[in-house]
Amino acid sequence: MAPLPGREELLRTWQEMLADVQTDGRAGGKDYLLLGYRGVGKSVTMQQAVELGQKTGYSTVGLIGNPDTPMVTALFQSALHQAETNDRPSPWQRAVQGLRRIGGVGLDLGGIVKADIKLTETAKPNADVAPASMYDPSAIGSTLARLAEDLRAEQGRGGLILSVDELQMSHERDIRALGGVLNHLNLRHPSAPIVFIGTGLPHTMRVLQGRDPERPLITNPARLFTPVAIPGELSRDAFEDALQRPALERGVRWTAEALDRADEITGRYPAHVQAIGAAAWAQAAGPNKITAVDVAAGQRAALETMEQQYLEPRWNDLTDLQQGYIAAIALCGGEARSGHVAAMLGYESSSEVSEMRDRLIRTGDILEARRGWVAVANPMMTEWAPQKYQETWMNHDPGLPGALPSLTDMAELRDRYTDGRSARDKEALSAAEIARLSWAKPARHVRGSQSRPALEPGRRPGPGRDQDSGRERG
Structure with missing residues (x-):
């Protein structure tokens, strides 16, 4: 997959950093946090970064921020999936045993109910009631460091990439634990070939600090993570590249007027650019160009796509x-x-x-x-x-x-x-x-x-109605 337009430099820097981490460990790298609004391509960019690592021998543990599932449970499930693909002893199987000891997951925790560690859909713990042992950053960090070192030793290259999508959705205990794990790795395992990359909305750095300044979740997130702002508006060059490159690969080009019209409609917002590109392609009469007429004809379909994919599900x-x-x-x-x-x-x-x-x-x-x-x-x-x-x-x-x-x-x-x-x-x-x-x-x-009767200033929902419930939707 080609890099997203406008993201080439970021991915090139990431790839160079992975080469340093492979030889020098965490001391040669940074933990990236991609920040931006919904629909700007954060998750896709992170996935491309992960795939670049996989091509150079890195293994990955991919998680999604979830306030209801403790991080160590998600780590365990990911490691278990990797372990089950190996018939012989592997670093992943050793990691499973280490994570099991941390969380006590052999005792019906994390959906683990049998000695042969088969997952079920029951008995999944809630992060609010999970035992403190599941959040021991030293134990988790040491287990991940050993896994990364074992993977590099086994393959002769690479290491481990830990990724978390939608980090701002994570439970506060997981955020605190993640900060502790990365700090432990920096202090105790600087030579371990392990690196972190995550995504979040623009306010994620404040989420990582927490609401209580006297008891922050992570004391100084800016020292632990390297925040990278993913812009909500592509540059004109990146915008044109996003539309022209895939078209030219198929022997088709966008006219200058079509590009101007698409620019006007989309504001160069990445997800919207993608939608108008697909809609104009479907409308184009061809045979070898996309015109402003095609863009105008595809505008409503593009807007409906945005509505269906990004707006209505949340609404x-x-x-x-x-x-x-x-x-x-x-x-x-x-x-x-x-x-x-x-x-x-x-x-x-x-x-x-x-x-x-x-x-x-x-x-x-x-x-x-x-x-x-x-x-x-x-x-x-x-x-x-x-x-x-x-x-x-x-x-x-x-x-x-x-x-x-x-x-x-x-x-x-x-x-x-x-x-x-x-x-x-x-x-x-x-x-x-x-x-x-x-x-x-x-x-x-x-x-x-x-x-309808106008709502008077200061008027509030009447008694017996939860202010946050409104009318339950059918």
Whole structure:
């Protein structure tokens, strides 16, 4: 697989570093953390980095951030999978035994219920109740160091790559343990050929520190990890390369006008560029070029692809009030003060919706842009969420306790909140303007707020209704 456009230099640096780690151990490398919004290609870039390592003899342990599964359980399951592919004794089988001792997984822990270490779907531990022994960074680090050294000795090259996707989703105990493991490796096993690479949303470094400055999860994440920002906008050269290169390989080229039109539609957002490229290809009459007419014809299909793959799956998992929270951020341009969002929903204080905000941060739907500010995790939500929320509001029963505010209600409450925005941003939204907020679908059934009682400033959901539950979706 060719490197993603715009990521070539990063992958070249990574590959050179792996060569140093193979000979000099961790002392010759860095632990990378790829940070960016959803849809910018973090996970794909990490996978390409892992594949480069595999080509040079590195073995891999790939994990996904999960607040419900202890890290050592996931490590054990990954090592077990590797061990089961070998009929003879291998470094992986020794690692399985070491991880079993750490977690006590022979005693019905981590889904391990038999002496022959077969996995089941039952008895999986929760990170909140897992024993402290499962989080011993020295024991885990030493086990991984030995595994890496044994793998290099067995193959005569390579080592071990530990990867974690969506690191910000990990349980706090796992984050603390990971920091301890990497620190232990740096101090006690600097010659071990093991390196870490992970991905996360832009606020992940703050997640790694934790909320209590007096008891941080990781004392100084910037010293432990090398953060690499994956941009949400490709350079013009990388954008053109992303579309032209695969087309030219098939004897087709994009015209300059087609590239300009695609640039205008996508804003060079990586996932959107991919979608418009596929849609324009499907629409092209050929035989050997893609034109601006093809791009325009494929625009709706591309937007629907983005909606189906990136937006609707997350949106449909949200309660009505959570959808309202995201729509409120969107009406502020995709980023807003927490207090501003609370006011737009009719609350007097941001503390009244802090639990909902924290839950949306944990699930990766929003992020803490900076202290006191929140932002949508996927910039495409900024234009898409208001229209979808309008549909939610239209289907909401105003007779239920805690009526949802309409978009116009939100806009009016937004404009009463002073935060220094320019006057032109403080105009209330008309029904037509609300309709235009949707780029994915034509507006339908849009009406003014007069058909619903406006939410008064400071009004809160009525008694008996959980502020974070909204109306349960069917």
